[in-house]
Amino acid sequence: MPEARLVFRNARLLDGENPPRDGVNLVVEGERIAQVSETPPQTGEGDRVVDLGGRTLMPGLVQCHFHTGFGPTPSGGAAPMLGLEASATYMGMIAVYNARIALDCGVTSIIASSNPAGLDVSLKEAILLGIAEGPRMLACTREFITSGEQADGTNRCWFMGIANHGLLRRLDGADAWRQATREELGRGADVVKVSIAHGHGADSVRDINYLTPEELNAVIETAHERGKKVRGHCPSRIGVIECARAGMDIIDHADRIDEAGIEAVIKADATVVPSMLWSERFLAFAESWDHTAAPLPIGDGFPEKIEDTMARLRRVREDFEYTKTMLSRMHEAGVRLVLGDDYGFPMMPHGDYVSEMELYVKLGIPALDVLRWGTRNGACAMGRGDELGLLAPGRLADLLVVAGDPSADISVLRSGVQMVVKGGVVLRDHLTAAAPAV
Ligand SMILES: [Zn+2]
Numbered sequence: 001m002p003e004a005r006l007v008f009r010n011a012r013l014l015d016g017e018n019p020p021r022d023g024v025n026l027v028v029e030g031e032r033i034a035q036v037s038e039t040p041p042q043t044g045e046g047d048r049v050v051d052l053g054g055r056t057l058m059p060g061l062v063q064c065h066f067h068t069g070f071g072p073t074p075s076g077g078a079a080p081m082l083g084l085e086a087s088a089t090y091m092g093m094i095a096v097y098n099a100r101i102a103l104d105c106g107v108t109s110i111i112a113s114s115n116p117a118g119l120d121v122s123l124k125e126a127i128l129l130g131i132a133e134g135p136r137m138l139a140c141t142r143e144f145i146t147s148g149e150q151a152d153g154t155n156r157c158w159f160m161g162i163a164n165h166g167l168l169r170r171l172d173g174a175d176a177w178r179q180a181t182r183e184e185l186g187r188g189a190d191v192v193k194v195s196i197a198h199g200h201g202a203d204s205v206r207d208i209n210y211l212t213p214e215e216l217n218a219v220i221e222t223a224h225e226r227g228k229k230v231r232g233h234c235p236s237r238i239g240v241i242e243c244a245r246a247g248m249d250i251i252d253h254a255d256r257i258d259e260a261g262i263e264a265v266i267k268a269d270a271t272v273v274p275s276m277l278w279s280e281r282f283l284a285f286a287e288s289w290d291h292t293a294a295p296l297p298i299g300d301g302f303p304e305k306i307e308d309t310m311a312r313l314r315r316v317r318e319d320f321e322y323t324k325t326m327l328s329r330m331h332e333a334g335v336r337l338v339l340g341d342d343y344g345f346p347m348m349p350h351g352d353y354v355s356e357m358e359l360y361v362k363l364g365i366p367a368l369d370v371l372r373w374g375t376r377n378g379a380c381a382m383g384r385g386d387e388l389g390l391l392a393p394g395r396l397a398d399l400l401v402v403a404g405d406p407s408a409d410i411s412v413l414r415s416g417v418q419m420v421v422k423g424g425v426v427l428r429d430h431l432t433a434a435a436p437a438v
Pocket residue numbers: 065067113114341342
């Protein structure tokens with residue numbers, strides 16, 4: 001239950017939009033923010049008053065590319081393929097575990113990405129019912145693919161689509177795409193994941209869109225008719241352009257985006273999730289690998305000669321260097337960028353979310369803008385920009401108390417999240433739990 005009234009005094013306010021402001025007080029009533037002011041609010045009996053002593057108050061973080069069920073198997077051994085070899089029951093437990101980790105880190109909302117066995121819808125329901133603890137969720141479908149594409153379950157990643165209840169759902173033709181969209185949204189998903197193109201990771205980008213225009217339109221129209229969203233794994237120049245023009249809501253990765261793509265994305269008011277940490281970590285791992293001692297364990301499926309592996313890595317490096325230059329360009333042009341990456345992959349443990357923010361700061365994006373991506377922009381990507389992502393009267397009280405100022409040093413979010421409040425409910429408290437409440 002929300003506190004009757006939760007009064008934060010003497011905060012440095014990072015409201016999700018503006019630069020920090022000191023000496024601010026914020027009052028939460030029920031699940032919403034009632035007041036934000038410099039004059040101290042009246043307090044009464046029953047109010048819970050927390051003097052923040054200049055600590056930062058900011059909106060809860062929104063992770064916009066979240067694989068609920070990806071994670072290591074108990075053995076933690078030999079590059080487990082995202083934990084997908086485990087039973088659905090076990091993956092469900094991983095999903096609950098990941099949701100708790102996200103909350104620990106100050107993530108109060110997620111837009112999920114592809115998942116098997118109805119994990120997302122189950123997790124969302126469990127959180128709503130209070131069975132599990134976790135962020136607000138937009139639940140995702142399985143990853144919809146066309147036959148013969150990169151991840152097609154009929155060729156080499158056979159376990160991705162076991163009995164077609166696995167991670168992937170293979171579809172051909174507009175009718176099939178429409179029916180699958182109806183089915184999975186009808187079962188409670190909020191966003192459809194579509195695989196548009198090859199690349200972003202172990203293999204390089206191709207200038208391709210696997211879907212026909214009819215298939216793309218079928219999934220987008222069907223989702224939008226139901227008030228739902230579509231996201232696409234889209235590391236492709238032409239893919240970005242065609243998806244944005246077709247009305248796709250969220251474009252994942254966007255490697256090789258060009259000026260025409262930027263223009264199309266802005267015109268469509270679409271969101272881009274750059275998710276560049278995985279690429280950086282994969283390359284750091286792969287380029288330092290002793291290829292003469294053993295083949296690289298993360299490959300493109302088929303065995304390959306060392307020179308082929310090296311050529312593949314060079315292409316992936318070129319893609320990544322190009323995309324790095326386009327990050328600032330997208331930001332300057334006004335593309336709505338958000339946070340979220342392929343956590344749960346090898347070398348990408350859930351909970352390591354600040355590393356992605358630090359990467360963008362390292363690439364020249366001001367910390368305050370990265371925080372806007374992680375709060376205001378994420379809320380807009382969820383379609384809840386009028387309720388979440390900003391600390392202002394009337395908004396839902398999803399907020400964090402942070403020791404230090406993340407707009408000056410984003411790394412303080414690594415260990416500085418001291419309170420996590422979702423909908424007015426204090427879910428984490430390392431501040432007043434350690435000392436008596438004021
Ligand atoms: Zn992903």
